[in-house]
Amino acid sequence: MKRIAIDMDEVIADFNTKHLSVFNRDYKENLTVRDLMGTRLRELRPQWKQEILAYLNDPLFFRDLDVMKDSQTVIKELSERYEIFITTAAMEFPSSFAAKYEWLKEHFPFIPEMNFVFCGDKSIIRADYLIDDNARHFQRFNGQGILFSAPHNLNETGYVRVENWLEVRAYFQRSCINSP
Amino acid sequence: MKRIAIDMDEVIADFNTKHLSVFNRDYKENLTVRDLMGTRLRELRPQWKQEILAYLNDPLFFRDLDVMKDSQTVIKELSERYEIFITTAAMEFPSSFAAKYEWLKEHFPFIPEMNFVFCGDKSIIRADYLIDDNARHFQRFNGQGILFSAPHNLNETGYVRVENWLEVRAYFQRSCINSP
Known part of the structure; x- marks a missing residue:
């Protein structure tokens, strides 16, 4: 998987x-x-x-952020065909650990907490795909980076880019069709 | 590196x-x-x-644990030749995040906090070596697992085993000599 x-x-x-x-x-x-x-x-x-x-x-601060539109539905679907890990650069804001953990447990209860990763340098992550709004994390990532559009990254070029979670769904539907 | x-x-x-x-x-x-x-x-x-x-x-609980003998000296030496990441299964005890972070900052100030990873399932870790006392983390690990002896793992067999940090030092001195 x-x-x-x-x-x-x-x-x-x-x-x-x-x-x-x-x-x-x-x-x-x-x-x-x-x-x-x-x-x-x-x-x-x-x-x-x-x-x-x-x-x-x-x-x-991070405890009551809204959930991004369609992310729950699409990630739930993806979790049936892929292993899902949440990988967040929490070390930049160590006081955010507890809030981020509770937020994930509330809004993404179907993702096992053993699949939460609080890190800094994401080159430590071993995965086939990384969906992230910070292109810098793709530099030393071994898999396929997927840039999730955010205001700050609009001028970044040279990456696979998705605008929203419906585009993530479409991307993985295509990659499913194209894979052997 | x-x-x-x-x-x-x-x-x-x-x-x-x-x-x-x-x-x-x-x-x-x-x-x-x-x-x-x-x-x-x-x-x-x-x-x-x-x-x-x-x-x-x-x-x-985790804030005032003693530091394992020789770990600071040997890891400091290793950090000159290897990238060092601390990878701890903190998701099993989410209330431990802050204490573990502060403990690392106090006792291993030479390791960048961007290299701290709080995770659960360690198969997410991309590294060449993993030094761990729980052999289960080696099952899906892609690199070389090194079992650090602990009372609970004494009967585990089939792994590279080190008894203490001086043996870790010796292991990496050998692997340095043997690598091209």
């Missing part, structure tokens, strides 16, 4: 909506995801970079 | 001494590591299995 590794933030967890919401609230702004196209909040407001990153040290 | 993945409990962190100490204190016993040869505390005292495992849910 082939294995798909799947990132969390901006792939199955809607990180940007929450991040913008707390930033807008505290800085009396009205930024939307559209403003983040081709950039990141910390690059758009460099004068608040420390504060923008500090939100992520709140142990509860 | 080849990569060595290293487990925590009973490999770099002295799990048994602490576990026996809290058990002996609470149950008025005088068990020693010698009593665990070929077994585990929960098998030796099956009537207290739930309680024995429950100690590990204490968020601080």
